[in-house]
Amino acid sequence: MTSLFSTSRLGVGARRIAVAARLASMAALLSAAALVGNPAAASEAAPEPHRLRVVGGLAGITQHVRFELPFWTRELEQLSGGRLTATVHPFDRSGLRGQDMLQLMRLGVVPFGTALLALVSGDEPELNAVDLPGLNPDLATLKRTVDAYRPHLAGLLRKRYDVELLGIYTYPAQVVYCRRAFTGLADLAGRRVRTSSVSQSEMLERLGATPVIVPFAEIVGSVSRGMVDCAVTGTLSGNEIGLTDVTTHMHAMAISWGLSIFGANSAAWEAMPPDLREVMRKGIAGLEARIWASADQDTVNGIACNAGRMACASGRAARLAIVPVTPEDNAVRQRILRDAVLPRWIERCGPDCADVWDRTLAPLHGIFLGSRPVTAMEGAGRPGVQPVGQ
Numbered sequence: 001m002t003s004l005f006s007t008s009r010l011g012v013g014a015r016r017i018a019v020a021a022r023l024a025s026m027a028a029l030l031s032a033a034a035l036v037g038n039p040a041a042a043s044e045a046a047p048e049p050h051r052l053r054v055v056g057g058l059a060g061i062t063q064h065v066r067f068e069l070p071f072w073t074r075e076l077e078q079l080s081g082g083r084l085t086a087t088v089h090p091f092d093r094s095g096l097r098g099q100d101m102l103q104l105m106r107l108g109v110v111p112f113g114t115a116l117l118a119l120v121s122g123d124e125p126e127l128n129a130v131d132l133p134g135l136n137p138d139l140a141t142l143k144r145t146v147d148a149y150r151p152h153l154a155g156l157l158r159k160r161y162d163v164e165l166l167g168i169y170t171y172p173a174q175v176v177y178c179r180r181a182f183t184g185l186a187d188l189a190g191r192r193v194r195t196s197s198v199s200q201s202e203m204l205e206r207l208g209a210t211p212v213i214v215p216f217a218e219i220v221g222s223v224s225r226g227m228v229d230c231a232v233t234g235t236l237s238g239n240e241i242g243l244t245d246v247t248t249h250m251h252a253m254a255i256s257w258g259l260s261i262f263g264a265n266s267a268a269w270e271a272m273p274p275d276l277r278e279v280m281r282k283g284i285a286g287l288e289a290r291i292w293a294s295a296d297q298d299t300v301n302g303i304a305c306n307a308g309r310m311a312c313a314s315g316r317a318a319r320l321a322i323v324p325v326t327p328e329d330n331a332v333r334q335r336i337l338r339d340a341v342l343p344r345w346i347e348r349c350g351p352d353c354a355d356v357w358d359r360t361l362a363p364l365h366g367i368f369l370g371s372r373p374v375t376a377m378e379g380a381g382r383p384g385v386q387p388v389g390q
Helices: 009-033 039-045 062-079 098-107 125-131 139-161 198-206 216-224 235-240 266-270 274-307 327-349 351-360
Strands: 050-056 084-090 112-116 163-170 174-178 192-195 210-213 230-234 249-251 259-265 321-323
Touching: 050 062, 062 084, 062 274, 084 274, 098 112, 098 139, 098 163, 098 259, 125 139, 125 259, 125 327, 125 351, 139 163, 139 259, 139 274, 139 351, 163 266, 163 274, 174 235, 192 198, 192 216, 198 210, 198 327, 216 230, 230 235, 230 274, 235 274, 259 266, 274 321, 327 351
Parallel strands: 050 084, 050 112, 192 210, 192 230, 249 321
Antiparallel strands: 112 259, 163 259, 174 230, 174 249
């Protein structure tokens, strides 16, 4: 298990070089195949309207079907008075690896695209600081975290990837389902738990569980066959795939959420007229707001459906026992975040990330990594703030 998580800053650099080499040849192939178009090139042949090809998020789920698809295929044209039209293809049906999305956007192969932070952060751990497991136990906290980190994230994407950040989307809460009774996070010790990322695995490992990374499509089969005892996935998506048929209990605390960014290759973005860039910014801001509202509703609705409550608006009514969030659970979450999740993230990300954390997110969450002194304003009202590991 140790080898799975032990990475260094040099390791990150080596992976970036390997990714860049692989993508250099991929870029030529994808460009030749015209998988996604460059709006700047298109505008030379036909200045009006500007025709955009967009790579979106995951296919077949609410974010894409109810929000991304109608926005790009209908709403954007209306907002621009017919001067902008677009087609959108989910990345998992476009022949693209989610892990490569930012590199493809940097190369201009994907001029407008969506990147899941949990996937692209394998090469750039700094990107996923906003969604570390245990950091955001509810949507209100997640929103404050994203607001605090957004300026830094925008600068990072612009400097390292030539990507203009246009939106940040979230999926509903990721929670723990189990096939036998438990009363809180501490009860997960000794159980095999499905996770979807290295950082989720680190949190569960610190709880005494054995993390097992299992693809989303294989969750139900893994639980039903006893390969895992519990699984971390969405409140509503777990209901939709039938996870409630093979589990008995679900914890109400969000382990993490699943954030994605939508951005544009800088050259493609600057090639657009300023007034159309403003139309897109405002339109995407509205799209982002609708996606966040839906994530909130789906989180609540998923819990209602899993518990078989009358408030279940969509999904199947199940009979799971909902394990409430207790003060003890919150204390465990905060301790593991401070003593395990953050230090392991710094190991992967490098010492500069400690300073980034202290400047952007430490004032909000009250955990300072000790890379710089705490100012009086930052420390006010937060007794007991201390560096990680002390």
